[in-house]
Amino acid sequence: MKYMLRLTIAYTFITLFTGFGAIAQSTVATKPLPTNWFSLDLKTDGYYGISLNQAYQYVKGKKSKPVVVAIIDSGVDTLQKDLQSILWVNPREKKGNGKDDDNNGYVDDIHGWNFIGGPNGKCDCKETSEEVREYERLKGKYLNATASTATDTKEYNYWLHVKHLRDSTVGKADTELKQLTPIMGALVETSTLIKRKLKLGADQTFTLADVNRMQATNDTLRDLKFLWTTAFNGSTSSTNAKIIKDYSEYMAKLNNDVNPDLDMRHNTVGDNPDELNDKPFGNNSLKLGDMFHGTMVAGFVGAIRNNGYGINGVADNVRIMALAAAPDGDEYDKDVANAIRYAVDNGAKIINMSFGKKLSPHKQWVDDAMKYAAAHDVLLVQASGNDNQDVDATPDFPNDIFLDGSSTDADNLINVGASGPHKDQSLAADFSNYGQKNVDVFAPGVQVTSVTLNGDTQTEDGTSFSSPITAGVAALVLEYYPDLSARQLKQVIIQSAKPLTGFKVNKPGTKQLVDFTTLSKSGGIVNAYEALTIASKMKGERKR
Secondary structure, eight states, X not given: OOSSOBOOHHHHHHHHTTTHHHHOOXXXXXXXXXXXXXXXXXXXXXXXXXXXXXXXXXXXXXXXXXXXEEEEESOOOTTOTTTGGGBOOOTTOOTTXXXXXXXXXXXXXSSEEETTBOGGGOBOOBOOOHHHHHHHHHHHHHTTOOTTXXXXXXXXXXXXXXXXXXXXXXXXHHHHHHHHHXXXXXXXXXXXXXHHHTTOOTTXXXXXXXXXXXXXXXXXXXXXXXXXXXXXXXXXXXXXXXXXXXXXXXXXXXXXXXXXXXXXXXXXXXXXXTOTTOOOOOBXXXXXXXXXXXHHHHHHHHOOTTSSSSOOOSOSSXXXXXXXXXXBSOOOHHHXXXXXXXXXXXXXXXXXEOOOBSOOTTXXXXXXXXXXXXXXXXXXXXXXXXXXXXXXXXXXXXXXXXXXXXXXXXXXXXXXXXXXXXXXXXXXXXXXXXXXXXXXXXEEOSSEEEEXXXXXXXXXXXXXXHHHHHHHHXXXXXXXXXXXXXXXXXXXXXXXXXXXXXXXXXXXXXXOEEEGGGSSSSOSBOOHHHHHHHHTTSOOXXXX
């Protein structure tokens, strides 16, 4: 699976277009959420955020120390005004001289590294799913095999699992493409009609507010208004152009599974993804075509506060290390493992990982990298995923259930689910993965807003964003209490999420009411104020 961003368009329209004309009706207006709701306080503001204002009041007047946070993601917009001055700078590398000054194997790695890059600035930005790659790797050996003819029983059973996942993934993608293709056509065509009705030029865009103001004087206009009101899905900041762009990108991702380009990695990066240590590979280009996701993630962690621009990130004294390893499609284990090690070796104290997938063919490489991070006192924060599934029963990757049995719950990894803005039955996001053993906490991840490309902001759903909000809280704590170890930071984060015992919510993906405490280890939602108060009472154990 791609990084943990939830694209809602497809799900909305697959349902909507079953008898669209017959079900078109007026929609109920909903009150837009404050763009900073994730930072607010339930008691003071009425939104179940992380109580960030109260946190900053608690540390007012205290000095902080900078914390390096690595963002393993799709790249970061290094020219984004809200991030540019807080980018990590490699102190041992001279910019632009084409040399590996610090002899770490990476040339001109000033702000980080692109592990999915290749020569001449190329990038493996569009990938297929891991189960599709593994299916193609193994089908020549096992497609016509049976349990009685297979010579390697363990690998044959793995093949059966791969084939099941691949068939499910490709079947779903093929079905959605057939459903969404006419919808895409309808959006493009009706966009032109609405522009005409609103007296807009061909190069102009419209928003939800524009559609709401449009007078629907006949059935056709009522249908168009309903279509686009549904398309905007309550977003007040999006435009018709962005809706169509997101839609097109989602369909391209589906097509990557149905018609995979299995030569993409070879033709761009040029390495062998089944060989861990064939450095050097990649490039130093971090401003990539798909970097909006990584930019949003970085913004939640530490976008410059109170500068009258963009958003206020969670932590106020961080340095963002950008590591591109998550394409539009599934990441390679090789890239994840190398990115973790790069972050550790270059001084990151917290690593955010907002991505995941269904298979991990080289899981041992990632396990070893996680252990390497633990040995160097580095905290890993990870998105739980957006498949509304119980990851205790169906694991997502990467995870801290190590192959060698040495860990089923690493002391330095926090797995984060997504929560909504209101303390009601929808508090657990309907898309979020959950698990009382393997998801540690929940954090805001529904309709949350961050900076993106070219000075824009964007509002999205996803555990992708619950994770950096949590990583930002961990960074904030470490800024003011730098003696705390990674193990203690995890403890602080979990304890800050007070268990909501007896509070019933919809189990993600269902209308079944369950106790919120059954969805994660902590049973609660991350709180920055509580985290700081807990940290202030701890004796740090970080080794200098």
